[in-house]
Amino acid sequence: MTAFTRWLTARTGTDMPNYDSLHQWSIDHLEDFWESFVEFTDIKLSQDPTQVLDTHKMPGARWFSGMQLNFAENIFARNFKGAAILFCVENDAFRSEISFEELKKSVARCARGLKKAGIRKGDTVAGYIANVPEAIITCLACASIGAVWTSASPDFGLNALCDRFQQVKPKLIFASSHYQYSGKIFKTDNVVKQLKEKIPSIQTIVSIPYPIGKANLPGDKSWQEFLEAEDEPQLEFTQLPFDHPLYILFSSGTTGVPKCIVHGAGGSLLQHRKELQLHTNLTSTDSLLFFTTCGWMMWNWQLSALSLGTKICLYDGNPGYSDLTSIWRYINEQKITHFGTSGRFIESCMKSQPKIEQRELGELSELSTILYTGSPLSKKGFRWIYETVKKDVHLAGISGGTDIVSCFILGNPNLPVRAGEIQCRGLGVDVAALNEHGEPVFGEPGELVCRQPMPSMPIYFLNDPDGVKYKSAYFDAYPGLWRHGDFVEFTQNGGVIVCGRSDATLNPGGVRIGSAEIYSALDHFSEISGSVVVTWTPPGELDEVIVLFVVPQVGNILHDELEKRIRQIIREKQSPRHVPKYIFQISGVPVTRSGKTVELSVKAVLAGKVVKNRNALANPEILEEIEKIRETLSGFYSAR
Numbered sequence: 001m002t003a004f005t006r007w008l009t010a011r012t013g014t015d016m017p018n019y020d021s022l023h024q025w026s027i028d029h030l031e032d033f034w035e036s037f038v039e040f041t042d043i044k045l046s047q048d049p050t051q052v053l054d055t056h057k058m059p060g061a062r063w064f065s066g067m068q069l070n071f072a073e074n075i076f077a078r079n080f081k082g083a084a085i086l087f088c089v090e091n092d093a094f095r096s097e098i099s100f101e102e103l104k105k106s107v108a109r110c111a112r113g114l115k116k117a118g119i120r121k122g123d124t125v126a127g128y129i130a131n132v133p134e135a136i137i138t139c140l141a142c143a144s145i146g147a148v149w150t151s152a153s154p155d156f157g158l159n160a161l162c163d164r165f166q167q168v169k170p171k172l173i174f175a176s177s178h179y180q181y182s183g184k185i186f187k188t189d190n191v192v193k194q195l196k197e198k199i200p201s202i203q204t205i206v207s208i209p210y211p212i213g214k215a216n217l218p219g220d221k222s223w224q225e226f227l228e229a230e231d232e233p234q235l236e237f238t239q240l241p242f243d244h245p246l247y248i249l250f251s252s253g254t255t256g257v258p259k260c261i262v263h264g265a266g267g268s269l270l271q272h273r274k275e276l277q278l279h280t281n282l283t284s285t286d287s288l289l290f291f292t293t294c295g296w297m298m299w300n301w302q303l304s305a306l307s308l309g310t311k312i313c314l315y316d317g318n319p320g321y322s323d324l325t326s327i328w329r330y331i332n333e334q335k336i337t338h339f340g341t342s343g344r345f346i347e348s349c350m351k352s353q354p355k356i357e358q359r360e361l362g363e364l365s366e367l368s369t370i371l372y373t374g375s376p377l378s379k380k381g382f383r384w385i386y387e388t389v390k391k392d393v394h395l396a397g398i399s400g401g402t403d404i405v406s407c408f409i410l411g412n413p414n415l416p417v418r419a420g421e422i423q424c425r426g427l428g429v430d431v432a433a434l435n436e437h438g439e440p441v442f443g444e445p446g447e448l449v450c451r452q453p454m455p456s457m458p459i460y461f462l463n464d465p466d467g468v469k470y471k472s473a474y475f476d477a478y479p480g481l482w483r484h485g486d487f488v489e490f491t492q493n494g495g496v497i498v499c500g501r502s503d504a505t506l507n508p509g510g511v512r513i514g515s516a517e518i519y520s521a522l523d524h525f526s527e528i529s530g531s532v533v534v535t536w537t538p539p540g541e542l543d544e545v546i547v548l549f550v551v552p553q554v555g556n557i558l559h560d561e562l563e564k565r566i567r568q569i570i571r572e573k574q575s576p577r578h579v580p581k582y583i584f585q586i587s588g589v590p591v592t593r594s595g596k597t598v599e600l601s602v603k604a605v606l607a608g609k610v611v612k613n614r615n616a617l618a619n620p621e622i623l624e625e626i627e628k629i630r631e632t633l634s635g636f637y638s639a640r
Contacts, residue, residue, distance in 0.1 A: 001278045001414050004040055011036060019412055019424060020494060027430040030056070030452055034063070034270070034428055041273045044077040045069045046239045053453065058480060059471055061453035064242040064266055071246055071265040072143035073237035076104050080284060080309035085133050086334065089180055090317025091326050094211040098133055100309075103140075108235035109227040110141035117172055117204050117226075121146030121238060124248065126170035127294055128161060128188065128195075130154050130179040131316040134208045134223060135294050136303060138174050143246060143265065146238040150248035153293035153593065154179045158191045160615030162198050164250050167260050167462060169201035176208045177215045182318045185213035192218040242266030243459045249297055249402045252592045252616055259469065260462035263405045264455075271406040271456035272304035274427060280369060280396070281413045282338060284309025289331065290340030290371065291319050296594040297402045298340065298373070310338075324349050325360045328389070332362030339367060342374035342595045343381065343397075344530075350384040351529055353553060358388050369394045371411070374595050376498045376516045378523040382419035397422035399498055401484065403474070406456045408448065408484065409496045420520070421495030429454060433490050438478065445489045445499045445514050450482040457482070487514050504599035506535045508544050513578060515599060518548065521573040525566065527556040530589040533580065534603040539637045547606060548580035549626065551588055558585035584629050590622040606630050 001019075008025075009016050012032070016022040026033040031052040038045075050066035085098040098106075119125060125142045129135045129151060142149045150168050152161055154176045165173070173195060178187045196202050206226045207219035246265035250258040276282045288305050289312075292298040302312050313336055319327040328349075331339050349356055370385060370393050377397060385395050396411025399422060408431050415423045425431050433446030440446075461470045477483040487502040499505075499514025506513040518533045530551040535544035550566070552558055563583050570578050590598050593616065601611045605626045614620035 001281065001412060004037075004278055007040055008036055019415060023425055023427060026427045027452060030428060030430075034455065037274055037428070038064075038270065041270075041277060043069065043270065043273070044074050049242070056452055058453055058457075058482060059467065059475060061457075062243065063453070063455045067242040067266060068239040069242065069266060069269075070144065070146075070237035070239055071269050072107065072140045074269055075140060075306045076100070076235070077307075078309060083311045084306060085136060086287065086311055086313040087133050088313070088315050088330060089212055090315070090319070090321045091183070092330055092333075093180070093317075096133070096211070103133075103137065103306075104235060105232045106137045106227070107140045107144060108233045109229075109231070110137050111144045111235060112233050113206075113226040113228065114141055114145060114147065114172070119145065119147050119172055121240075122148065122245070123172075124148045124150060124168050124170045126165055126168065126173045127151035128154055128156070128165075128173055128175040128192070129208055129294050130176045130210060131293055131299065131314050132176070132208065132210065133314065134174065135299075136306075136312075136314075139303065144235060144237050146240050146244060148245045148248055148262075150250075151294040151299070152250075153295040154188050155181070155186070155293075155593065155618075156191075156295065157615050158194055158198070160613070161191060161195075163257050163613060163615070164260075165195075165199050167257070168248050170199070171201060172204045172206065173202055173219075174206050174208050175219055176210055177217060178210050178213050180210070180212050180317050182321045187216050189216040189218040240265060245459065247300055247405065248462060249300070249405060250295075251402060252594075252596065252598070257613065258616065259473065261402060261405075261458045262460050262462055264459045267455035267457070267459075268300065268405055269304060269307065271404075271454065272301055273307065275301075275398075275407055275410060276305050276310070277308055278427065279407075279410045279412055280338065280371070281394075282308050282310045286337040286368075287311040287313055287334070288338040288340070289313035289315055289336050291315055291327065291342075291345070292340075293593070297405050298594075300405055302340070319345060320348065324352050325356060328361040328364070331367060332364050335366040337366050338369045338371065340371035340373070343372045343377035344375045344591075344595055344597075346372055346377055346381050346385065347523075348529070350381055350388075351526060351553065353526070356388060361389060364390050364393075367393055369396060369411075369413075371396050371398055373398045375597060376500070376519070377420075378520050379419040380523045382417070397498075399486070399496075403458065403484070404454060404456045406454075408450065409488075409498075415494075418491075418493070418495050421491060421497055423496075424494055425496070433488050434478070442490050443492055445487050445497075447477075447502050448484045448486040448488045449478055450484065489514075501599060504534065504603060506533065506544070506546055508535060508546055508577060513546075513574075517574050518546075518570060518578055518580070521570045521578070522550070522566070524569050524573070525562075527553055527562060528566075529553045532586075532589050532597050532599060532602055534599050534606060536603070536606040536633075539634060545581035546579070548583045549586045549589075549602070549629075550583060551586060558583065582633070586622055586625050586629075588619050588622050590620070590626075591618050592616060593618045602626055606633075608634075
């Protein structure tokens with residue numbers, strides 16, 4: 001970040017004494033910023049653009065017209081040496097390493113196999129695949145020939161998988177034969193055997209091995225058969241427009257069939273490079289372990305770090321197996337420099353019983369940065385990192401989403417870390433918080449909007465020829481502005497507080513309350529391991545009331561005294577308006593497969609609505625518990 005600021009100052013003759021001035025310049029001179037960054041980060045092009053941005057109007061803005069490049073070529077363009085991928089199965093049950101030279105050779109062999117299987121530019125290839133090196137290899141092979149990659153983790157059931165893959169019509173699927181989670185082996189053959197019947201577009205299924213457990217081979221070919229000879233064919237890179245499709249990602253699917261979000265090669269590469277190189281300070285001497293699956297956009301984000309020569313570390317399985325210190329100990333042993341996880345995982349570590357001590361984690365001497373996303377991190381969570389994990393680490397929240405396959409707000413190694421806040425807005429990202437009147441506000445929560453185009457915004461939705469779904473998803477609420485669906489507060493010092501999803505914002509008595517405000521008050525309780533809060537309108541009533549569901553720690557229950565203390569602390573820490581009318585105990589927080597709390601689904605269940613696509617949830621059985629609670633509540637009001 002420092003080097004870029006100095007380089008840009010010399011280039012433009014504009015003094016940029018701090019990050020605020022740099023960011024302001026980047027959004028005031030949007031085209032100049034992105035054109036400058038392309039040069040600074042040394043993107044490999046085969047043809048220069050004729051225009052940086054054709055219009056600032058959204059939707060419809062097109063970036064870098066005339067540019068030709070290849071995403072995969074930019075992974076290998078600098079001929080990095082040494083380790084490219086470190087792979088580990090949970091609890092360090094298996095470990096392997098792949099060099100950049102070996103990775104390139106495998107990508108070339110895979111690209112040859114794709115061509116022989118009839119895959120051409122623009123075709124869709126899917127991975128039903130664990131977080132293994134073969135997923136990286138197949139994705140880069142697709143990118144090299146201009147095919148489009150999409151993926152889902154192997155814990156998806158048949159219905160959830162078909163909801164996604166039936167829409168994208170893949171010609172070929174790479175399928176993990178099995179996988180391990182919490183020490184148990186799970187087979188995928190029952191799902192794989194039905195895919196061709198359910199998805200007629202599939203011509204070939206290639207079975208991907210897993211290093212632990214006995215392999216099942218329900219596909220048409222094994223991985224080794226697909227790669228053929230142990231040679232090193234020439235790896236060719238098809239030159240493509242900046243906005244040629246690279247990825248198809250899926251929305252969570254908790255409110256209907258998942259939307260198919262198509263992202264371009266150039267926009268994904270450029271935005272990721274900016275975030276990884278500048279905001280995360282990654283170099284060729286670093287290593288990045290972001291705990292993810294192939295069904296979450298953080299997998300795509302981490303992959304782009306290879307283009308900087310960074311070693312990426314794939315950790316497959318449960319990060320909390322056999323205990324919550326396992327992944328921390330692995331980070332220490334492997335001297336990993338950058339670790340990414342969810343706010344929820346950090347909170348789980350903080351609330352672990354017995355309490356985790358620093359000596360159990362190791363010195364973590366090389367760990368310089370901890371990234372968190374997926375859910376907010378409390379102030380107590382920040383303090384736990386600095387008091388228990390490491391006192392001189394850079395703790396950086398990042399927040400964006402599948403929709404932009406990147407971030408709106410994130411970290412900056414040159415700025416102070418303030419408990420409970422994400423450090424800054426991303427360079428070239430013009431975001432604001434709007435109040436109920438549509439006016440930008442500071443120091444109070446508002447609706448997150450983006451006021452200018454970003455290169456990584458979707459190029460389109462699949463099966464949306466007129467762009468109606470795309471427009472309604474982001475631009476109906478504020479024409480010309482991207483409404484993301486988050487409720488945030490921009491602080492006077494430039495930080496950002498994420499208050500929760502705006503469509504799940506609590507509104508008792510007409511007062512808008514972010515769910516994160518209540519969650520932060522609950523951090524006081526060691527007896528509670530998790531919670532979800534929503535509003536509900538009782539039958540015959542006009543005003544919403546707050547309903548809180550809590551998950552007690554093992555060995556605890558929600559008794560009258562605990563419930564009384566919860567109400568008291570929420571009142572003291574926030575306000576009387578924040579106090580829930582009802583508090584119930586549930587066995588777990590309902591989350592998506594990437595670990596995001598599904599407040600909207602909980603709210604829908606309380607309202608008696610049908611929640612479609614429960615297969616998108618990691619633990620749909622929790623909604624059944626909430627349905628029974630709704631019946632109890634409804635019966636109470638009916639008897640009044």
